[in-house]
Amino acid sequence: MIALFLRDLKLSIRAGGGALIGVLFFMTIVAVIPFGVGPDLNLLARIGPAIVWIGALLSALLGLDRLFQAEREDGSLDLLLMHETPLVLTVAVKCLAHWVGTSLPLVIASPLLGLFMNMDETAIAAVMLTLIVGSPAITFIGAVGAAVAVVLPRGGLLVSILVLPLTVPVLIFGVSATYAAVQEPAPFMPPFLILVAITLFFAALGPAAAALALRNSAE
Amino acid sequence: MIALFLRDLKLSIRAGGGALIGVLFFMTIVAVIPFGVGPDLNLLARIGPAIVWIGALLSALLGLDRLFQAEREDGSLDLLLMHETPLVLTVAVKCLAHWVGTSLPLVIASPLLGLFMNMDETAIAAVMLTLIVGSPAITFIGAVGAAVAVVLPRGGLLVSILVLPLTVPVLIFGVSATYAAVQEPAPFMPPFLILVAITLFFAALGPAAAALALRNSAE
Amino acid sequence: MSENSLAITKFSDLANPTRFLTLVARLLPWMAGTTVLLFALGLYLGFAAEGDYQQGETVRIMYVHVPAAWLSMMCYTVMAASAIGTLVWRHPLADVSAKTAAPLGAGFTLIALITGSLWGKPMWGTWWVWDARLTSVFVLFLMYLGLIALNRAMDDPSKAARVSAVLILVGFVNIPIIKFSVEWWNTLHQPASVVRLDGPTIDPEFLRPLLVMAVAFTVLFFTLHLAAMRNEILRRRVSAQRRLAARMAAREA
Amino acid sequence: MLLTAESLAARRGEDLIFVNVSFRLGRGEALVLTGPNGSGKSTLLRVIAGLLPAETGHVSIAGEGVESGSRPGEFSHYLGHRNAMKKELTVGENLRFWQVFLGDAPGGSAMTIEDAADTVGLGGITHLPFGYLSAGQQRRFAIAKLLVAYRPIWILDEPTAALDASADRMFADLVTRHLAAGGIALAATHQPLGLEGAQQLRMTGFAGVDAEVWA
Amino acid sequence: MLLTAESLAARRGEDLIFVNVSFRLGRGEALVLTGPNGSGKSTLLRVIAGLLPAETGHVSIAGEGVESGSRPGEFSHYLGHRNAMKKELTVGENLRFWQVFLGDAPGGSAMTIEDAADTVGLGGITHLPFGYLSAGQQRRFAIAKLLVAYRPIWILDEPTAALDASADRMFADLVTRHLAAGGIALAATHQPLGLEGAQQLRMTGFAGVDAEVWA
Amino acid sequence: MSHAFYVYASYVVTVIIIGCLIGWTWLDGRARQQELRTLEASGIRRRSAKPADETKS
């Protein structure tokens, strides 16, 4: 399993450039939004957490749809399916490697973007914390889409469409926990705990559903 | 050439379901945003153009990197390279097909999204106009990256570094032309003309550079 | 040879579309009749009743809006149940049921969305707000369309059914979000007043036509669903026979 | 070790590709599948590997070290049309990954990566990226993959495609040694593999349209 | 039609794979490349097709209807290890695309798609998606691609991989007919193709490190 | 605009959408039955009505 993790990580660093694409895309988004909002720094600070979260969500989508498709094209998927470790575990490990390869860099880059967006320290810390807790959920949900994409000749957009609606709860609670940390009356813990719960829920459901889809995609 | 155009179009439609998919994808992104930034209609109207442009960028990026790689993997690229039509033309046609298959539906759907984002008529018209003029530039830039990706078996990093920064000007002038159309003092024409110039520039440079990269990708 | 037909006989005992078709042929006219009667009754009750003092005439939108909204969720539930049938029992009729419910669900969701907007304009002063209930219904609509697109993108029907079943089940998380969004978030939208634990809080004058319309919509849904399932079965039968014919021709040649 | 298939049938799309295929393979026995293109050789191998569901019938495995009810796939190597190696990684990285990931099945032990590369006749080039090799060299390393993790059952789909004559002999040797050590091999092929005493199964293809459900 | 190669050399990475390869092929002549895995057969074919730059030497083509200075690639079909067909499209769509895109070279005319499919023995299944075919069926349709657009030169890299015995014969027939009609064929192969009177070229591989520049 | 407008608009929309659903289902059903009839007329019969041997190679 560790071997699989390391291989996937190596591949994403060497070939896909997952990390850098994500961060650059993220930066592009953050660079463009101020044009819409105008030079109003306060407003920027206010929508900052939301923008960072949305950016993280969208850039996680970029390489996710080929998580299993690349494996199928070179025949590796067959061997992964035949192996005795439960498929759920294999999928979970692949998700983890993908997360480390693409989402973690985003989390690490987020303080920088927070600065760009004129957010204060609490907000930055809160965004980082919620991202680190919430972004795995996005990967796990995306894995289901990626598994479905294996049967589709070309995944791409269709997968994103199927996946995005499911990520809405993650986004809602991630953003609202961040705002709760900044704005006084609202308590931080309830939405944050819900976020944790969502991540745990999808950590269980996502790989299981993806494994189910992969098993049924036999051809 | 028309055959190539039709084939590529058919492929992009067959795989995901076609124009509908682009629209759906876009709607999904737009539907996700309010969950992040909150239901403030004024704010939405203000960031609307930026969001629509980012959506266009994202959808162009999803799938563009495999423009030539898919051709190489099944061996079609060899035959395209051997054919007597100038390679630049072949590349341009493939770009066009990609644009028609993925970006055009977005352009067509953008008024609908403008309505969702509570934008007014001028803004909607301006977004549509800038998108139709500017989005081909993204495709052409992406084509260079896609061609480079074919050359380097492990060249993903380079592609992202190359492509995303180049798209930033397109995005910035596209968005600022839209805002100029809405907000009174700023004139619409200057940024719009720059956008046109950028697109023309990349329409010439992109296919040529991509063809050059492909010729040197021989292996 | 005999093993072949033996195996298949066992299979067809499990799921017998032929028997299903006869059943549908018997049921459909009755259900269609019931639908028409219920709609007549519901519309009569609805338009005979007084207008709401607060909402004025527009309360009549409720008689289509609320049943359609309920059905949009119920249809998804039907699909989720069929998805379980597909994955657990590999029942071919479950495949057909899930596939044919999606367009119907999309239709009812669209009705809920449009009538909701039409109600929102006079009541809230805007066609659309991005509050939790409205957006989650919109997301439901997108999911229906996505599932339809997914089904169209694959041409092996049984594989398509199994894969979309997985997605249907995962997407089921959206249903509780729609149902409870008004309670979890402060929204413009009305909280539940009919389907709630402590009994309906709505005026019986409005409740009666509403319930009749709800039943009418439900029967309409099942009528359409059965008919669509029949069509899908026929479609598959046609394609199976075409294939067989093509193979036979190839064999003789 | 005993691999048993009982009245297997499999479907591709709506067509039944074969019905009522049964066989038993014990230690040291091999089964060679032949038949024209599209007759269902690959399909049968994938059903045995557990990669395609059987329409009817089932495959089972028994022997020491095998819990009853195990999937045969867990004790098998599958060498398909595609090589299951990543172009971006070097040959060494690819082989090492599969060695660690697959691990040895009980009852045998595997070669080191260098030995396996030597065995397939390509000793010194494990440092090259897999994508830089010729078709035959790639296939040879895919065969080396069979050697770096022990599996009693080898499921081989046109293993000698793209191999030259000397590699063909090398491969026949490998399979013979695997059988002599008590292994089992199943191979689909269009060229004689040079295995003596192997059972033969000739596939014919298309056993009927599975239309009964809808008819 | 005359295809001439003069003292070709080609490089892969830093290695010179072959040096000083020359040949002339006129109407109706064929060249068969043999040699062990990795000896440079595919490399030579790709150089001739113009897909790899030659290190030294060059390939030229002459004949009626050929402007001087034309690239030989424009008058050639190249059948590589990969089939150049899209899995997502049906066989018919794939073939039609190549037929229209490639067009006929001057001096010959091609078959219709149905005829080509019949010729490779798979008449009735052009409506299936290419990805649904077995390995050999896919290869057969890749061969049918050679028939739907006329090209005087055929460059074939292990054309009979995955083909069954009857398809092998069918293919040998096709090439013979192509040669009889004045075509030229170059093929790299590990199995005898059954072409009579073809020139043979045995590749040996690795002709030295191309260190000249740095030495 | 009068409230009646919104009420009637929503009923009209509902009728249109439901009409489309019903119409599509009905037309689809007729087309399928037609297809089946042509198939049967052209001599292709249900497999269950056939001696099973014919389908085996």
Ligand code: HEM
């Ligand atoms: C596009 C906009 C709208 C959408 C998507 C929408 C959606 C829904 C949904 C999904 C339900 C079912 C809720 C449940 O069973 O708990 C519902 C019920 C209801 N809606 Fe809407 N709605 C919209 C606009 C409106 C407007 C503008 C009004 C009136 C001011 C309204 C009034 C109601 C009422 C009274 C109910 C019944 C609640 C109950 O008794 O349970 N809706 N709507």
Ligand SMILES: Nc1ncnc2c1ncn2[C@@H]1O[C@H](COP(=O)(O)OP(=O)(O)OP(=O)(O)O)[C@@H](O)[C@H]1O
């Ligand atoms: N893309 C590549 N990049 C670098 N080196 C390569 C590449 N492809 C092949 N080579 C090397 O070039 C040499 C010749 O390869 P080539 O593919 O021409 O051999 P071949 O004779 O076709 O062998 P086979 O019979 O296995 O197909 C091999 O040693 C191989 O390692």
Ligand SMILES: Nc1ncnc2c1ncn2[C@@H]1O[C@H](COP(=O)(O)OP(=O)(O)OP(=O)(O)O)[C@@H](O)[C@H]1O
């Ligand atoms: N993915 C698929 N989806 C649908 N049908 C398929 C698929 N793969 C193969 N088939 C069909 O199943 C049949 C058997 O294919 P299979 O690959 O088992 O043949 P094979 O004996 O291995 O042939 P070959 O010698 O060409 O490799 C063929 O008729 C083919 O059209």
Ligand SMILES: [Mg+2]
């Ligand atoms: Mg095969």
Ligand SMILES: [Mg+2]
């Ligand atoms: Mg070769």
